[in-house]
Amino acid sequence: MVHILSTLSLCILFIYLFICNAIKEYLKCRRCQHRVSWRSNIVNLREHVSFGTGFHGSEDIHLFEEKVHTQVHSFKDEKNDYHVFLTVEDVDIDCRKKNKVKSDWFVGLTAAECRCPRDWCQRLVGWRFQNVDRHFYGLLVKELHGPHLKGWLWCQSCRNHLFQLEDIVPKDPVSSKIVYKESTIIGRVFGVRVPVLKDEHGILRKILTVTGDKLMGNRGDPVKAGDGWFKDYKEFCPVCCSTCEEIIGREYKATKKGGDTLAVVFWEKIGGQFTIPTGLRSLPYSNVSDRKAIIVGNTYVSDPDTRNKLMCCANDADAMERELKSLRLPFEVRTLKNATKDQIISALENIPTEKDQVVLFYFSGHGSAEKGFHFIVPDSDDRRHWEEATTTSSTTTSSYINIRQIETLLMKTGARVKISIIDACRGTGQFHDQVSEECRKAVDDLSRSYLDDDDDGVFEEASCTQVEERDDEEENSTQSTDENRAATTSVEPSSDENGRDFRRLNESHQGYGFVKMYSCADDTLSSAGDRTSLSNFTKHLVSEMTKELSIYRLFQHVNTLMKSDAGRLKQVPRVHSTLTEPFRFQTRDLPDFSHLPANRD
Incomplete structure (x- = not known):
C-alpha cells in the first residue's frame, strides 16, 4: 500500500512539474498575460517565403528562462515606425482581416492586424501574413512577456541603472510642439518613435517617455511646465541621476485627480543597448x-x-x-x-x-x-x-x-x-x-579550355x-x-x-x-x-x-x-x-546611431 501511494505521489509530482514547465513555454501578451502562442510554433521562413523590404536575420532573444535563437524581421510601416517580430505558425489572437496593412514586407503576401482577444486589452501584438498557399503570423517581440524586456538602460555618464525596456511607454507630445520624429530600435527588439521638440529655452530635445515611477533618480522641486509638451501635464519635477547628479529628464504630474505620472528621459543621457539585431546589420558591399x-x-x-x-x-x-x-x-x-x-x-x-x-x-x-x-x-x-x-x-x-x-x-x-x-x-x-x-x-578551332x-x-x-x-x-x-x-x-x-x-x-x-x-x-x-x-x-x-x-x-x-x-x-x-557578401542596389535605411558612444553592449 505504501509503495502504491509513493508511486502515485511521484506521478502527481511529475504531472505538476510538467504543467509548470509547459506554462513557461507559452508566448504571452505583455500587458494581460494572455497565452498568444506556444514556443514550438516558432518557425523560420527562409525556405518558404521570399523576403521583401526590411531587415532579416537571426538573434538570441531571452523569451523564456533561457534564450531562444530564432529568425527576427524588422520593417518600417507606412507611418515610418520600426517593428521587430518573430514568426509563428499558429496563434490564439484576434485576426482582423478587414484591417489590412499596406506592406511589401514579404513578396506576394498580404498583412492583416492581429490584436489580443481580451476585451479590456485589445493590444496590437502582430500581423497575419497570407497568400493562396499558406499563412503565418508575425508577433511583435516588444509585446511578448519575457525576461528580454528586463534589460536595463543606464546613465551615459556613470552607468547607473535608470529604467528597463518594459518601462518604455510611447506617448506622443502635442503635435504643434514636435519639430520632427525619428524611428529607431532600442535593446535590439524594441521599435519606438522618438520625437524631437523645443523646450522652454528653445533648445532641441530628443526624448523617450517611460512610466513615471519607474525612472530611477532624485526628484527636484515641482516647476510649472512652460514647454507645453503634453496636454493635461502642467508641471514637472527635474530628475537627476542618483550617482552623478546630472539632470537626465523630467517627471510630469497630471493635473487630473488620479492621473498617472509620466517621465521623460533626454536621449543624449541614455546609455544601453541601442543596436539593431546582430543579424540585421547593413553589410559593407552595400555601403560602397x-x-x-x-x-x-x-x-x-x-x-x-x-x-x-x-x-x-x-x-x-x-x-x-x-x-x-x-x-x-x-x-x-x-x-x-x-x-x-x-x-x-x-x-x-x-x-x-x-x-x-x-x-x-x-x-x-x-x-x-x-x-x-x-x-x-x-x-x-x-x-x-x-x-x-x-x-x-x-x-x-x-x-x-x-x-x-x-x-x-x-x-x-x-x-x-x-x-x-x-x-x-x-x-x-x-x-x-x-x-x-x-x-x-x-x-571549333578554339582551345577547349576556353569554352x-x-x-x-x-x-x-x-x-x-x-x-x-x-x-x-x-x-x-x-x-x-x-x-x-x-x-x-x-x-x-x-x-x-x-x-x-x-x-x-x-x-x-x-x-x-x-x-x-x-x-x-x-x-x-x-x-x-x-x-x-x-x-x-x-x-x-x-x-x-x-x-x-x-x-x-x-x-x-x-x-x-x-x-x-x-x-x-x-x-x-x-x-x-562570386560575391562573398550580399550587395544591394538600394541600401537599407538604417536607424541613426551616430550620436551613441562606440562602446555599446
Whole structure:
C-alpha cells in the first residue's frame, strides 16, 4: 500500500512539474498575460517565403528562462515606425482581416492586424501574413512577456541603472510642439518613435517617455511646465541621476485627480543597448558609395532590314538610368544609344581604376551564341557591318563583342563589385541557317579550355534550369525580332592574349565580387517590347531595384515575376555570382546611431 501511494505521489509530482514547465513555454501578451502562442510554433521562413523590404536575420532573444535563437524581421510601416517580430505558425489572437496593412514586407503576401482577444486589452501584438498557399503570423517581440524586456538602460555618464525596456511607454507630445520624429530600435527588439521638440529655452530635445515611477533618480522641486509638451501635464519635477547628479529628464504630474505620472528621459543621457539585431546589420558591399554604370541601348536604326530594329531598347536604357540615379547611393551613369563596338570598348576601358567602387555594365539589344560563346551586337553606320551579318562570306572578321571581353575589362577596373547585366538573346535567331561554316569552323578551332562557361559561387537557387522546349524555340526562331532578340553569329573569337587575361583575372582576387545577370538561359531567346514599352526582363528588374533587396533576393523576385508573366516565348533568366557578401542596389535605411558612444553592449 505504501509503495502504491509513493508511486502515485511521484506521478502527481511529475504531472505538476510538467504543467509548470509547459506554462513557461507559452508566448504571452505583455500587458494581460494572455497565452498568444506556444514556443514550438516558432518557425523560420527562409525556405518558404521570399523576403521583401526590411531587415532579416537571426538573434538570441531571452523569451523564456533561457534564450531562444530564432529568425527576427524588422520593417518600417507606412507611418515610418520600426517593428521587430518573430514568426509563428499558429496563434490564439484576434485576426482582423478587414484591417489590412499596406506592406511589401514579404513578396506576394498580404498583412492583416492581429490584436489580443481580451476585451479590456485589445493590444496590437502582430500581423497575419497570407497568400493562396499558406499563412503565418508575425508577433511583435516588444509585446511578448519575457525576461528580454528586463534589460536595463543606464546613465551615459556613470552607468547607473535608470529604467528597463518594459518601462518604455510611447506617448506622443502635442503635435504643434514636435519639430520632427525619428524611428529607431532600442535593446535590439524594441521599435519606438522618438520625437524631437523645443523646450522652454528653445533648445532641441530628443526624448523617450517611460512610466513615471519607474525612472530611477532624485526628484527636484515641482516647476510649472512652460514647454507645453503634453496636454493635461502642467508641471514637472527635474530628475537627476542618483550617482552623478546630472539632470537626465523630467517627471510630469497630471493635473487630473488620479492621473498617472509620466517621465521623460533626454536621449543624449541614455546609455544601453541601442543596436539593431546582430543579424540585421547593413553589410559593407552595400555601403560602397563610388558607383559607376555604363548603359547601352541599341535600337539598330541603321540596319537596312527593318525586322532587326528593337525600338524598346532605348526605353530600357532610359529606365535603367533613371532607376540607378534614384537610389540612396546613386550611380554615376554614362548612357550610350546605338553604340558601335569601338564606343562600347572605349567606355569600358576608360572607367577609372578604383578598388573601393561598384562598376556596372548594362546592355539591351541583339545577342547571339555559338558553341559556348556569347556575343552582343553593336550598332554601326557601315553597311558592310550588316552585310557581314547576313551573308555567308565572312570568316573571322567581326564587329560583334564577345561577352567575355566585357567581363575581362570589368575585372581590370579592380572594382570591389562588378555587375554585368545582358538583356539580349543567348541563342540563335531568325538568320541561324545563314551562319557561315567558316565562322563555325573558327569556333571549333578554339582551345577547349576556353569554352568552360561555369562560374564559382553560383546562386544555385536563383540560377534556373533551362526549359527544354526545342520545338517552341525553333518556331520562335522564324519570327520577327519584335518577338525575339537574336541575330546572326558573325564570330570574332577573343585573341589568345584576351583569353589569358580572362583566365588570369578569374583566378585572382578580381574573380570575386562579380555578378553576371542574363535575361535568358543558355541557347534560348529573350523577349523584346514595342516602341512604348520595356523588355520583359528589364521591366521586372527595374521594378525591384529600388527595394531594399540583396542581389540574391532581387533575382528571386524577378524570376517569380517572369514566371508569372511568361507568354508563348519561354524565357528563364540566369545569374552567376562570386560575391562573398550580399550587395544591394538600394541600401537599407538604417536607424541613426551616430550620436551613441562606440562602446555599446
